[in-house]
Amino acid sequence: xxEQIAILDRLLKCGSPKGGxxxxxxxxxxxxxxxxxxxxxxxxxxxYAAWVESGVKALATHAQPDGSYRLDRGRKEAxxxxxxxxxxxxxxxxxxxxxxxxxxxxxxxxxxxxxxDPEFDxxxxxxxxxxxxPWAEKNFSWVxxxxxxxxxxxxxxxxxxxxxREGLRLLxxxxxxxxxxxxxxxxxxxxxxxxxxxxTAIALLALQGVTGEPRVDAAKEYLRxxxxxxxxxxxxxxxxxxxxxxxxxxxVIDGKIRESLAAEATAHPGLAAGAVRVALAALALDxxxxxxxxxxxxxxxxxxxxxxxxxLAADGMPTAAAAPASLVERVQSKVRGFFMRGLxxxxxxxxxxxxxxxxxxxxxxPLADIMAxxxxxxxxxxxxxxxxxxxxxxxxxxxxxxxxxTDPRFVAAVxxxxxxxxxxxxxxxxxxxxxxxxxxxxxxxxxxDVLRSRGVRFVDxxxxxxxxxxxxxxxxxxxxxxxxSTIVGADVFVSLPKLKTHHWAGATLSLKNxxxxxxxxxxxxxxxxxxxxxxPQSIVDIALSHTPHLAIVDGITGMEGDGPLNGRARxxxxxxMGADLVAVDATGCRLMGITPERLPxxxxxxxKRLGIxxxxxxxxxGEPIAALAQPFELPPTSAKVMLPExxxxx
Numbered sequence: 010x011x012e013q014i015a016i017l018d019r020l021l022k023c024g025s026p027k028g029g030x031x032x033x034x035x036x037x038x039x040x041x042x043x044x045x046x047x048x049x050x051x052x053x054x055x056x057y058a059a060w061v062e063s064g065v066k067a068l069a070t071h072a073q074p075d076g077s078y079r080l081d082r083g084r085k086e087a088x089x090x091x092x093x094x095x096x097x098x099x100x101x102x103x104x105x106x107x108x109x110x111x112x113x114x115x116x117x118x119x120x121x122x123x124x125x126d127p128e129f130d131x132x133x134x135x136x137x138x139x140x141x142x143p144w145a146e147k148n149f150s151w152v153x154x155x156x157x158x159x160x161x162x163x164x165x166x167x168x169x170x171x172x173x174r175e176g177l178r179l180l181x182x183x184x185x186x187x188x189x190x191x192x193x194x195x196x197x198x199x200x201x202x203x204x205x206x207x208x209t210a211i212a213l214l215a216l217q218g219v220t221g222e223p224r225v226d227a228a229k230e231y232l233r234x235x236x237x238x239x240x241x242x243x244x245x246x247x248x249x250x251x252x253x254x255x256x257x258x259x260x261v262i263d264g265k266i267r268e269s270l271a272a273e274a275t276a277h278p279g280l281a282a283g284a285v286r287v288a289l290a291a292l293a294l295d296x297x298x299x300x301x302x303x304x305x306x307x308x309x310x311x312x313x314x315x316x317x318x319x320x321l322a323a324d325g326m327p328t329a330a331a332a333p334a335s336l337v338e339r340v341q342s343k344v345r346g347f348f349m350r351g352l353x354x355x356x357x358x359x360x361x362x363x364x365x366x367x368x369x370x371x372x373x374x375p376l377a378d379i380m381a382x383x384x385x386x387x388x389x390x391x392x393x394x395x396x397x398x399x400x401x402x403x404x405x406x407x408x409x410x411x412x413x414x415t416d417p418r419f420v421a422a423v424x425x426x427x428x429x430x431x432x433x434x435x436x437x438x439x440x441x442x443x444x445x446x447x448x449x450x451x452x453x454x455x456x457x458d459v460l461r462s463r464g465v466r467f468v469d470x471x472x473x474x475x476x477x478x479x480x481x482x483x484x485x486x487x488x489x490x491x492x493x494s495t496i497v498g499a500d501v502f503v504s505l506p507k508l509k510t511h512h513w514a515g516a517t518l519s520l521k522n523x524x525x526x527x528x529x530x531x532x533x534x535x536x537x538x539x540x541x542x543x544x545p546q547s548i549v550d551i552a553l554s555h556t557p558h559l560a561i562v563d564g565i566t567g568m569e570g571d572g573p574l575n576g577r578a579r580x581x582x583x584x585x586m587g588a589d590l591v592a593v594d595a596t597g598c599r600l601m602g603i604t605p606e607r608l609p610x611x612x613x614x615x616x617k618r619l620g621i622x623x624x625x626x627x628x629x630x631g632e633p634i635a636a637l638a639q640p641f642e643l644p645p646t647s648a649k650v651m652l653p654e655x656x657x658x659x
Contacts, residue, residue: 016270016291017053020046021060023284029067030284032472032530038067039472039530040078040090044097045288051101052292052299065101068094076114083475084491084531086145089154091115096161100301105166112165115158116172118142120150134196140172141179144533149541151193151533152183152208159215163304177219177315180212184224188231192443192534198512198646200575203406206235207445210247214254217304219315229257236262241449242269242282246289253296254303266290277460279467280448356553359589361390362621363628364596366637367584369565376422376584377429380561383586384426386630390588391559394431396500399468400424401557403506403522404439405573407453412566412578415507417455419563423505424463435463438495440470440525442535447471468495471529482550482617485542490554491531497555504557504590508567508583508597510576512644514544515608515651516601517573518594519560523551545610549617552590556619560593561586564600569641576644583637591620592627599624602640607651 023046025031029038030046047064050057071078078094079085095111123137141150142158159176167173184190189204190212196202209228216225229252236248236259245266252258270290273282282290292301365383369376400423402415420437427435437460444450447469451457460467473493480490496502504519511517524536524547532538539547564583570576583600587593591614595605605611605622615622644650 012267013291013295014053014056016287016294017050017057019274020049020284020287020291021057023287024060025067028063030064030288031474032285032469033279033283036474037082039080039083040068040071041093041530042284042288043067044090044093045292046284048097048100048301049288049291049295051301052295061101065098068097076110076112078111080475080530082477084145084477086147087531087533088114088118088146089142089144089157089533091118092142092154092157092161096157096164099161099165108165112162112167115142115162116167116170118146118158120155121148123149135194136179136182139175139179139182141176145531145538148533148538149193150179151537152180152190153192153211153534155179156208156211156215160211160302160304163215163217174315177216180216181219181222181224181315184209184212184228185231186224186227188224188227188229188234190228193537198571200571204231205444205446206232206239206244207247210251213251214302217254229255233257233259236265239449240265240269240272241446241452242266242273242286242290243446244449245269246286246293249293250289250296250300250302253293253300258296263294266293277457277467279469280451280457280460286448356618358618359592359620361387361628362587362589362592362626363387363630364585364587364589364592365630366596366600366632366634367586368582368632368637369584370582372416372418372565376419377425379584380422380426380586381429383561383584383631384430387559387586387588388430391501393427393501395433397434397436397498398427398432398501398503399436399438399495399499400427400503400505401438401496401522401525402456403517403525404441404447404450404454404456406441406443407450408574411574412568413507413574414454414456415505415563416565417459419565420456420505421459421463423503423561424459424465428463432501434466436466436468436495436499438468438470438473438493438526440473440493440527440529442524442529445471445529445534468493470496470526471534473528475528475531478554480550480554482546482553484546484613484617485539485550487542487550490551491528492526492551492555493528496526501559502555502557504560506560506562507573508562508564508581508585508601510569510572510601510603510641510644510647512571512573512646513540513650514548514610515644515647516594516598516603518562518597519557519590520548520552520594520610520614523548523557526551526555545608545613548610549613549619552614552619553617557590559586559588560590562593562597564597564637567601567641569601569643571644577642579639579641581637581639583632589620589627591615591622595622595624595627596629596634599634600638602638603643604654606655607653609650609652612652 025038030042120143141155189209232248470493475491506522562585568576598605
């Protein structure tokens with residue numbers, strides 16, 4: 010059996026029982042993994058013709074009358090896979106007349122444009138007037154969906170369209186001079202962000218044939234350098250595919266892909282290669298013979314032909330934004346809103362708003378024992394014996410020299426505590442907003458070692474099965490939210506945040522941590538829609554719709570200043586536990602010297618009866634706040650995002 014056949018046979022085992030492929034074996038089919046798997050299998054049509062046909066049929070079940078492809082059980086606004094389906098069907102040789110409605114939908118889909126906003130202009134170093142493609146309708150343009158749209162339309166013969174030319178300009182605008190791209194911004198509030206291999210590779214695929222642009226060459230150099238240093242299967246496969254399409258791939262990458270693919274064959278549950286990673290590996294290793302992402306007869310496009318004045322949405326181009334809600338839908342929404350507001354006034358406050366603070370001077374302390382003493386106060390309210398417990402740490406990005414994430418040693422102690430208390434199953438789940446490749450983050454951060462040593466399964470929330478739930482807050486204007494089935498299905502749900510300041514929210518604790526429960530496949534990366542609908546509003550909507558049962562804050566070493574990524578480490582030596590998340594977060598703020606009433610999120614949460622904010626109504630257990638409190642440096646944006654001190658001072 011050849012190497013390629015062995016990999017493709019392995020891909021078949023990742024399939025969904027009802028056809029197509031999900032992000033993990035056994036899960037229902039989704040569009041993206043079905044596209045990649047079908048493309049990989051199509052390279053050996055004699056052997057896998059039936060499976061290719063099965064993939065095409067699975068895609069067809071999500072086809073919509075308007076030409077789009079949307080997960081039939083997912084968020085209807087998330088039409089971003091349509092471009093990938095267009096590309097896949099074209100690569101499979103589907104007739105142009107059959108693809109025309111799909112191409113027309115993609116051409117009409119538009120991202121929102123920020124027009125000459127001085128405040129945004131001073132915060133970003135990108136052209137916010139360039140029009141690309143969004144993850145979800147009525148949202149802003151981002152690199153990955155724009156790249157897929159440009160690549161698919163170029164492959165389908167629409168490369169000369171004005172939308173494609175402007176999309177390529179957007180990709181070049183978002184690329185770093187030093188090499189690479191991420192999902193959107195090169196800098197935020199004056200801080201440079203980091204490139205990411207996945208979107209860099211997909212952008213390079215879309216930019217095939219663009220000549221005379223240094224950022225294209227720099228992006229290729231970035232991928233070569235990253236491929237030389239990484240062992241991550243996803244990053245290696247994307248690097249090989251993009252560099253191969255540009256005629257610039259090193260065969261050394263193949264050996265690393267084989268090693269990583271072999272390692273992930275028996276990897277830990279939740280960290281093993283699913284359909285996307287196996288399919289990408291198969292495509293990458295076969296790219297010398299066949300690379301479906303390489304545009305055939307790619308015309309050379311001078312950089313100056315795609316760099317110029319942006320064309321705004323106001324020029325009369327059609328738009329594929331969601332149609333206005335019908336009268337019946339609007340009435341139904343108003344009725345639901347009326348009842349939700351009424352239920353909100355009747356919402357019962359948490360049974361106990363007590364918060365326990367324990368001293369823990371370092372991560373080498375017996376953390377599980379310390380937490381066990383804390384938990385004695387909450388066992389009756391939050392029993393875990395015999396239950397399925399899901400832990401949600403805060404995993405944003407990984408930088409070796411920064412204390413960004415919930416510490417793996419802290420997570421290990423929580424797992425040990427729950428096992429000792431008799432939990433039937435413990436699962437760790439996270440859905441980072443900045444990186445799609447969560448496997449890379451888990452392994453690099455050290456969390457993977459903890460999960461493997463304790464036999465705990467990991468779930469990637471971003472690609473988990475979405476569940477539609479009623480929005481019990483309705484502060485964002487959304488009738489429903491889409492959450493991870495793993496989170497919604499937990500018997501006990503525990504938030505494990507890091508004690509940090511945050512440049513958009515003032516502070517990030519157990520409530521802000523809930524952003525990571527919203528699947529990226531429904532809201533995109535970096536889940537920007539939830540930010541522009543209002544961070545406090547989004548946080549409170551999520552928390553009201555599915556409230557964690559317990560919060561445990563990693564306050565041993567926190568982050569002050571320009572959090573959640575660029576601040577400085579600040580040792581506090583505290584573990585904070587409670588069943589009332591508002592009370593827990595208020596206590597966390599007081600440990601950082603922040604008046605919690607200054608945070609719009611906490612004021613709004615208290616108003617919505619999510620929990621108690623007033624200090625004199627929160628029973629304080631364990632160490633007094635004053636024993637461990639210390640003034641954290643606030644984010645440089647604090648004056649804009651936080652309210653004045655109650656006495657008028659900031």
